[in-house]
Amino acid sequence: MSFNIESSDKKRVVIVGGGFGGLRLALDLKKANFQVVLIDKNNFHQFPPLIYQVATSGLHPSSISFPFRKIFEARKDFYFRMAELRAVYPKEKYIQTSIGKLDYDYLVLANGAKTNFFGNKNIEDAAMPMKTVGESMGLRNAILSNFERSVTCSTKQERQELLNVVIVGGGPTGVEVAGAIAEMRNYVIPKDYPDMEAKRMHIYLIQSSDRLLPGMSKKASEKSEQFLKKLGVDVLLYKRVIDYKDNKVILADGMAIPTRTFIWVCGVSANDIVGLDKEAYGASNRLLVDEINRVKGYDDIFAIGDIALMLDSDAKHKQGHPQMAQPAIQQGANLAKNLVALENNKKTKPFKYRDLGCMATIGRNKAVADVFKMNFAGMFAWLLWMVVHLRSILGVHNKIAVLLDWTWGYLTYDRSNRMILSAIKPKVILKREEIESKYHWGSINSTSIEIDAHKKHSEALDSLNDLKEINVTPDINTVLDNVKEVEVELKDIEKEIKEVKEELHDEVKKH
């Protein structure tokens, strides 16, 4: 097997995703009698709360990332494999990944969430999300490259599009990135670009509801709005973005804002898992779990963190826990204990969420914090925010690097990481990725095409059920047309499967 992991007499726990939840679980299983395999599509753990600082040149990407192999270097009966989950085969108890198959005794899905564009293709094509370190580096490059172009472009209209920044989503990430870009405009741009009129740069923060930070206290909402306005951010409440056309963000009320820096941070949906029953899914594609994070309908599959939806666990979180670091970490820790309990036929402990509060920083000396049933705003909240985040970053080197960049930035009003840096994938990696995508999407009985076909089939059933639910009788000709289309598609799929199988056989023969 390409994973190159020998089976042992211990049961195998496979954890998919080494984010906050998966990492906590893997660490807490240290003394348990399991063989633990952690897979992640990256070779590092990332710290999302500071991603916005990478996007705005305040921090270096490596300061908020930490290699998995370093975290687990002396660990026994533990394996890390850099691999991407493709599908789960619950009956056969194995997962298909970008590097091959892996059997499991217990499977824990901790692969988080992705940006939700709410099905709007135009917005998805144009907007820049900010969920990962990679995306934040892309955003930093876009912001800096747009500034560079703005001093050389020939039309006023293009210049305005390049200078305007539109951020959609008034949650903590939107508020933080808006504040950081405003500080860049106020302190860095006038020095870096003396030939650019910084005051022509407008930063818009758009929120569909009546206040920023809707998950926090009213005081936090009011203060953050006040701080942002003081920094010169245009806060637009009760506004909904519906499209992006001709370099303009289009709002539901007809307003159009020209921009080429269109940042989308207004919602997430859980990452897709192929192979689980439809009944396992709840709102926002999250996996329904019981009080010990076991996925609905399965005895040996668990989900924790952003991807999990635990309903009715306590009065305050009837609709599920917030998609934040603490629920993921606490679920990881609780599941570690429960996996051991299950193995030893002992009583399991239901998950109980301990809410440690919420914070957001808007700029130097400006933050809001709701902690211990108290609400703070200003300098104290800002210091608290810094201490909490510094403590949570993995690795002494990273803590020092972050503290150094923060201190430098505070004293000089500068951002030292404003290089436009893009990695070029060497041929050796490109070739490997091509081979992996061809041969490890699935074996003969599970090609990517079959997975696609499976997905399309369940989507078709879903829409038929939707039609039934709202009592719509589809027109007979439309139904016949659809049937014809599906038949043609199926024939194509069958042809493709045949071709892939022949290719695979040829390849097997060659070796």
Ligand SMILES: Cc1cc2nc3c(=O)[nH]c(=O)nc-3n(C[C@H](O)[C@H](O)[C@H](O)COP(=O)(O)OP(=O)(O)OC[C@H]3O[C@@H](n4cnc5c(N)ncnc54)[C@H](O)[C@@H]3O)c2cc1C
């Ligand atoms: C910009 C930003 C700022 C945030 N700020 C805060 C904050 O200040 N406070 C707070 O509490 N929360 C914050 N959050 C939310 C918090 O980061 C998440 O709720 C938390 O990370 C969820 O943990 P998780 O373990 O479920 O998933 P994640 O931490 O997202 O980890 C998922 C892991 O799975 C891996 N993965 C994904 N797909 C696959 C696949 N197919 N195969 C293999 N591996 C895969 C990823 O590489 C990643 O390592 C922020 C999130 C973002 C994006």
